[in-house]
Amino acid sequence: MSSSRLYILQNIAREGPGLLQHVLEEKGIPYQIVRLEEGETPPPIGAVKALVVLGGPDSANDPTPKIQAELAFIGQVLDHNLPYLGICLGLQLMVRAAGGLVVPCPSKEVGFRDADGELFEVTLTETGRKDPLLRGLPDNFPIFHLHGETVQLTPEMHLLGTGKQCRHQIVKVGSVAYGIQGHLELTKAMLQRWLSEDPDLRLLDSRALQADFSRLCGTYTARGRNLLANFLSLAGFS
Known part of the structure; x- marks a missing residue:
């Protein structure tokens, strides 16, 4: 296997790479999706140039063989200082593998808006505004959420972005490992599938979502592309 490959761990069929896949294919970057729900297993660590871990309904605290194996593999990636991007569950797994905690949110964050109808937003910290992953992003931007747990950080971890309800929204571990709680990889097709398959989203007004x-799509997608391109550059892909 080539050592110059990016791997994507997919935890459940409905939560695919979305916009990330579009960006990778546009740039001609080789990648491989590992479908954990189907019993596929991660590659040898020597085959990995960078790793992306997607969301899913699991908890990083689950004692299941799947989650325990995933945590162990992510731990290897962190130990080898390989570029890492975790999305939603992928953030929580990274933090837990690095010694932090995963705990319930004060309230679930689902969709674009909170219980008061206000858009969920990420606010970059001073550290975040200087980090190359977030270069080109505004200090505040709306985010789509689908999670009921959040993270508690160790002193060695860096908080790059915050939220009003669940504070820890963008986290950095070491020099090249990142996690984002929200879903900037969201596409229209993904949203439509989630609205029909995800139990939390099915409780909400699908037309409003x-x-x-539709209203946010242009700038939302541009920001997602920006962050993903920044990560790929940090990971050594042109």
């Missing part, structure tokens, strides 16, 4: 995405 689709209207929010």
